[in-house]
Amino acid sequence: MLQLKDLKRLDELFQTMEKANDSFLGYPFAKGFDYEPLWRFLKFTGNNAGDPFDSGSYRVNSHGFECEVVEFFAQLFRAPSDDWWGYITNGGTEGNIYGLYLGRELYPDAVIYFSREAHYSVNKAVRMLRLEHCVVSSQPSGEISYEDLAQQAARGRHRPAVVVANIGTTMKEAKDDAAKIRAVLHDVGISDVYLHCDAALCGPYAPFLDPKPAFDFADGADFITLSGHKFLGAPMPCGVVLSRKHNVQRVVRTIDYIDSLDATLTGSRNAYTPIILWYVTRSLGVQGIKRTFLECERLASYAADEFNARGIDAWRNPHALTIVFPPVREETKSEWQLATSDVSHLIVMPGVTKSRIDELIEAMTNRKVQM
Ligand SMILES: Cc1ncc(COP(=O)(O)O)c(C=O)c1O
Structure with a gap:
């Protein structure tokens, strides 16, 4: 039994987290979901x-539900019917480490290419796996520079290429084009290519965009990772990885202790997150995900217009839920938990409301006038 003072601390923590949850607008996490029917699994x-x-x-375990979630995304991402495999990860970082591990096992001699806008976990993965890598410059939109990729790849044309394509960069939600990347590498004479798509944010809704970004298996991806705790609204970090099965077979081992095959990055794995992602995919379905995306996009479009109408130079990539604007002051960054580097951004995830966006714009414009 907890002592009264410790129960009070729990209450205080709950209130602090509830308040922070209400005000943040700068990270791609959904709000307002309800998983009460799943609490009993704890x-x-x-x-x-x-x-x-x-x-x-x-x-x-919840293996059966995990397989259903992986299959849902395999279909959404047009995986070849007889050559896919996947599992539910602990999040986007695990997805990137795992995907690059599979790439290294396929092409131990490869050079890894990724743009400077890639998430920091990609850089961590190449350091952990000791991969020779090359950082490619990006366009102002955040999309990879295909010219620079061509130049860098031409220098490494005698070696296989592993490329990380961003399907929604962390700061600007720019989408690299998997088909263009393959074409660039083909043109410089590289035929051994492994294409890793980091679709942490946009994976769940990218298939419904018009035009659809080139990022899935039919577009030439070998591996796709997405996050479950971003747009999909899982209340704890998780993600889904999907790979061509023949690339996974290279790393699988049989383990007596668990009487199973070991193909995943970690040993013990969360059984709760697959149930949550199953619940989300079953309750929303393809149509529900699409509808939720369209609602967010309407609000993102409103937010960008409103920023500009109030004199703040804001923009977003086509169909992005991320609105980019000049770096905000420390006070605003902290109050609204706005991720900030060379730019700041607001991300309209499910559960973000118009009134909160209006309050942020009001706070930013009032302060601007005072300056
Ligand atoms: C593009 C991209 N990839 C990977 C990640 C890493 O995800 P996680 O924080 O779940 O490890 C993020 C997180 O923001 C991301 O934006």
């Missing part, structure tokens, strides 16, 4: 260790 030490598609000796 009674168990759920553990999805092992390959979700294989049986194992520990059965307090």
Whole structure:
């Protein structure tokens, strides 16, 4: 039993988190979801260790639901029907490390290319895996520079290429074009190519954009990672990875201890997040995800117009839910938890309301007038 003072601390923490949740606008996390029907699962030490598609000796798991979620995204991303595999990760960073690990096992001698707008986890992955890499410049929109990629790749044309395409860069939500990347590499004479698509943010809704960005398996991806705790609204970090199955077979080992196949990055794995992602995908379905995206996009368009009408130079990439503007002052950054580097941004995720956006714009413009 907790002492009264500790119960009070829990209450205080809850209130602090609730207040912070209400005000943040600068990170791609949804709000206002309700998973009460799933709370009862917290009674168990759920553990999805092992390959979700294989049986194992520990059965307090949600492997069946995990497989259904992976299959949902395999279909959405046009994976070849007889050559896909995937699992639910702990988030986008694990997805990037895992995807680059598969790339390295396929082409140990490859050079890894990614743009300077890639998430910091890509840089971490190449350092961890000791991969020779090359940072490619980007266009002002945040999309990779295909000219610079061509120049850099021409220098490494005698070696295989592993390329990380951003399907929604962290700061500007720019989308690299998988088909153009493949064409650039083909033109410089590289035929051994592994294309890793980091679709952490846009993965769930990119298939519904018009025009659809080139990022899925039919467009030439070998690997796709997305986050579950961003647009999809899982209340804790998680993600989904999908790969061509033959690339995974290279790393699989049989493990007696779990009586299963070991193909995932971590051993013990969360059994709760697959249930949450199953709940989301089953309750929303393809149409629900599309509808939710369109609602967010309407609000993102409103926000960009409103910023500009109030004299703040804001813009967004086509169909992006991220509105980019000049770096805000420290006070505003802290109050609204706005991610800031050379630019600041607001991200309209499900649950973000017009009134909160109006309050932010009001706060920014009033302060501007005072300056
Ligand atoms: C494009 C991109 N990739 C990967 C990640 C890493 O995701 P996580 O924080 O879930 O590890 C992020 C996080 O913001 C991201 O924006």
